[in-house]
Amino acid sequence: MKKILCYFLFYPIFLSAQINESDSLKLKANLSVTGFWQSGNVETLIFRAKSDVAVKPWKKWVFKTKNSYVYQAFDKDKADEDILSLNFLYFNPDRKLYPFVLGFVSTNFRREIDVRYLFGTGITYQLLNHKKRWLKFSISGEYEETDYFKTTFNRSEYNGNRSINTFRGTLWINGKYHLFKDKMILSHESYYQPSLEKGDNYRWQADIGLELPVWKFLNFKINYLHTIESLVVVDQKQEDQFLTFGLTLKSY
Numbered sequence: 001m002k003k004i005l006c007y008f009l010f011y012p013i014f015l016s017a018q019i020n021e022s023d024s025l026k027l028k029a030n031l032s033v034t035g036f037w038q039s040g041n042v043e044t045l046i047f048r049a050k051s052d053v054a055v056k057p058w059k060k061w062v063f064k065t066k067n068s069y070v071y072q073a074f075d076k077d078k079a080d081e082d083i084l085s086l087n088f089l090y091f092n093p094d095r096k097l098y099p100f101v102l103g104f105v106s107t108n109f110r111r112e113i114d115v116r117y118l119f120g121t122g123i124t125y126q127l128l129n130h131k132k133r134w135l136k137f138s139i140s141g142e143y144e145e146t147d148y149f150k151t152t153f154n155r156s157e158y159n160g161n162r163s164i165n166t167f168r169g170t171l172w173i174n175g176k177y178h179l180f181k182d183k184m185i186l187s188h189e190s191y192y193q194p195s196l197e198k199g200d201n202y203r204w205q206a207d208i209g210l211e212l213p214v215w216k217f218l219n220f221k222i223n224y225l226h227t228i229e230s231l232v233v234v235d236q237k238q239e240d241q242f243l244t245f246g247l248t249l250k251s252y
Helices: 002-010
Strands: 027-038 044-058 061-074 077-091 097-108 113-130 133-148 163-179 184-194 202-215 218-229 239-249
Touching: 097 133, 113 163
Parallel strands: none
Antiparallel strands: 027 044, 044 061, 061 077, 077 097, 097 113, 113 133, 133 163, 163 184, 184 202, 202 218, 218 239
8 A cells, every 4th residue: 555655646647738729629628636645753645636628618619627726734734725727718719810718716825825816818829730739829918816814925015915916918838749750749838927017026837748658548747847926925935846757648
């Protein structure tokens, strides 16, 4: 049993991958559930779940939702409990240029974020659109409200505010490429999201994945995630990096 638990810790199964909203399939879905538990001298609990679903409710529309939940505790002290829901509605995503609306909801225990809402609209340009290789650029504008548990921040001008609101602009780049006769799959998704009102309030994220096919529905995956958030509560770091190894299972 301990060997199995250690396997899940060091080789978490990521049953998720980027879904191309311009794909002709009416339904595409991925789901992941990973975890680790250890007791004795050190008690550790790690649980992660993630889903990625794209559906075509009407002929020219695609709705895509990406949801995740993370919980971590060490010696019964909670270290993380985060919820993230990313939702997009695309119109005519098979065209070279198409619009979309978005709505995000998230919480972050470690960063002392009670809840964050973000709503907006944007447009996507498809530079490449092929089943085995695609590259897209998007630009969007959003209104954001973030409610914090604390009112002291790394930038003193925000001190005393439990709720911080702002308008943002976002630049998105994402793509996926099958290389060396499908023996390697490279994917990337990144964005830069500055406030349109305050130059010192911005965030940035890069998510890079490399997959090696093992079977038609199974790939070995290496994933690197790098995030930066400029405005954080006092004593919190602005930067996080994650390097993970696992598997990708897909239904398509």
